[in-house]
Amino acid sequence: MGDRSYLVHDGQVAFVVDPQRDVDRVLSLAxxxxxxxxxxxxxxxxxxxxxxxxxxxQRTGAAYHVNAEDDVSFKRDAIRDGEVVEVSESLRVRAxxxxxxxxxxxxxxxxxxxxxxxxxxxxxxxSTGRPDLLGxxxxxxxxxxxxxxxxxxxxxxxxxxxxxxxxxxxxxxxATQTEGDESTLAKExxxxxxxxxxxxxxxxxxLDGLDLYPAYYAHMGPANAAGPSEPDLELPSRADxxxxxxxxxxxxxxxxxxxxxxxxxxxxxxxxxxxLDGQFSTWLGWMIPWGTPVTLLGESxxxxxxxxxxxxxxxxxxxxxxxxGEPRDWTDGELGTITTATFADLAQVRHHREVSVLxxxxxxxxxxxHVAGAVNIPxxxxxxxxxxxPQGEVWVHCASGYRSSIGASFLAAHGRQxxxxxxxxxxxxxxxxxxxxxxAAS
Numbered sequence: 001m002g003d004r005s006y007l008v009h010d011g012q013v014a015f016v017v018d019p020q021r022d023v024d025r026v027l028s029l030a031x032x033x034x035x036x037x038x039x040x041x042x043x044x045x046x047x048x049x050x051x052x053x054x055x056x057x058q059r060t061g062a063a064y065h066v067n068a069e070d071d072v073s074f075k076r077d078a079i080r081d082g083e084v085v086e087v088s089e090s091l092r093v094r095a096x097x098x099x100x101x102x103x104x105x106x107x108x109x110x111x112x113x114x115x116x117x118x119x120x121x122x123x124x125x126x127s128t129g130r131p132d133l134l135g136x137x138x139x140x141x142x143x144x145x146x147x148x149x150x151x152x153x154x155x156x157x158x159x160x161x162x163x164x165x166x167x168x169x170x171x172x173x174x175a176t177q178t179e180g181d182e183s184t185l186a187k188e189x190x191x192x193x194x195x196x197x198x199x200x201x202x203x204x205x206x207l208d209g210l211d212l213y214p215a216y217y218a219h220m221g222p223a224n225a226a227g228p229s230e231p232d233l234e235l236p237s238r239a240d241x242x243x244x245x246x247x248x249x250x251x252x253x254x255x256x257x258x259x260x261x262x263x264x265x266x267x268x269x270x271x272x273x274x275x276l277d278g279q280f281s282t283w284l285g286w287m288i289p290w291g292t293p294v295t296l297l298g299e300s301x302x303x304x305x306x307x308x309x310x311x312x313x314x315x316x317x318x319x320x321x322x323x324x325g326e327p328r329d330w331t332d333g334e335l336g337t338i339t340t341a342t343f344a345d346l347a348q349v350r351h352h353r354e355v356s357v358l359x360x361x362x363x364x365x366x367x368x369x370h371v372a373g374a375v376n377i378p379x380x381x382x383x384x385x386x387x388x389x390p391q392g393e394v395w396v397h398c399a400s401g402y403r404s405s406i407g408a409s410f411l412a413a414h415g416r417q418x419x420x421x422x423x424x425x426x427x428x429x430x431x432x433x434x435x436x437x438x439x440a441a442s
């Protein structure tokens with residue numbers, strides 16, 4: 001999901017920063033390190049995943065540190081800017097107010113011989129957390145605050161301090177793309193726009209660069225403010241062929257977890273392909289009408305369990321069922337197939353007949369460069385904008401093939417004739433003679 005959680009210990013006691021929902025991973029790590037979790041810190045009320053902080057504190061008896069200014073419905077150890085928590089003699093954690101991603105965002109500095117700062121959605125590797133998740137009305141104000149927060153961190157902390165963000169590894173909480181696995185405040189001063197640009201330029205470029213973010217984010221803040229419980233990760237009941245047929249007829253979502261290559265070769269008609277080899281939960285959570293029953297189809301129980309774990313992280317706790325094996329284990333009817341192709345194939349076929357091109361990338365991607373004449377419907381909006389999809393033969397593409405398979409499977413399930421482009425747009429589209437338009441093509 002593009003997020004990190006942290007466990008820090010001194011050999012005896014530990015604190016955890018921004019744990020995700022499935023806290024069994026944290027507990028297993030603590031056990032393997034032979035340490036006891038005594039404190040849990042939240043940098044902010046998260047918008048992209050359901051926290052495991054409250055559940056972890058309940059399981060371990062740890063103090064649960066949440067900003068005193070956050071409006072939550074559970075008991076917490078309220079913490080404010082400047083307060084120091086002595087986890088142990090060698091683990092002293094100082095809260096630093098760093099608004100920008102949210103108004104009440106906190107970073108946590110662990111000072112000592114090897115200093116760290118846990119920056120949550122504030123200072124990321126080469127970027128910052130996006131400022132628009134609380135609504136466009138607050139975006140400019142939060143962007144200005146984000147700039148100030150970045151400068152506060154480098155002013156108050158040593159340049160050798162290692163930056164440990166929660167977001168930015170593919171998360172849509174990042175304002176711009178981030179790269180790298182590690183950084184320090186000194187390195188950020190050399191590369192991060194928030195520290196290189198003046199506030200007006202930073203705000204303008206940040207706001208201009210923002211793209212869409214997942215629709216399910218709307219449900220995460222309220223869930224986290226309520227103190228979410230630990231999830232039940234027991235596999236749901238098995239669905240046989242008849243049950244699967246009934247669920248598809250009823251309009252429920254039956255999701256095939258296999259790779260796009262396996263799905264295109266043969267699948268149960270009406271199912272959607274969200275492969276576990278990509279951002280599975282992000283795109284499923286984005287597209288599904290919230291509350292729609294979900295049944296998972298996987299090659300193995302391990303694959304289903306992995307998908308279930310990802311889904312509970314965004315608050316999809318109740319699954320209607322699951323089935324494992326291969327498509328012939330899931331239906332007695334004919335299997336569906338989806339034709340796959342490359343951009344070179346598209347260039348050739350357009351010489352012979354008229355086909356429509358559907359670009360399911362997000363608007364900023366499309367604006368930068370796109371196939372001339374392509375219709376742009378971002379994948380996350382496809383269920384609501386299905387009527388806008390071209391009629392006739394539709395060639396669906398994204399940046400690399402993962403999203404195009406999801407989009408093609410969705411269109412095929414609704415009776416459309418589709419071809420899924422399984423190819424790299426940036427590398428191939430311009431090399432094979434396809435006419436391109438957009439800011440990068442001009």
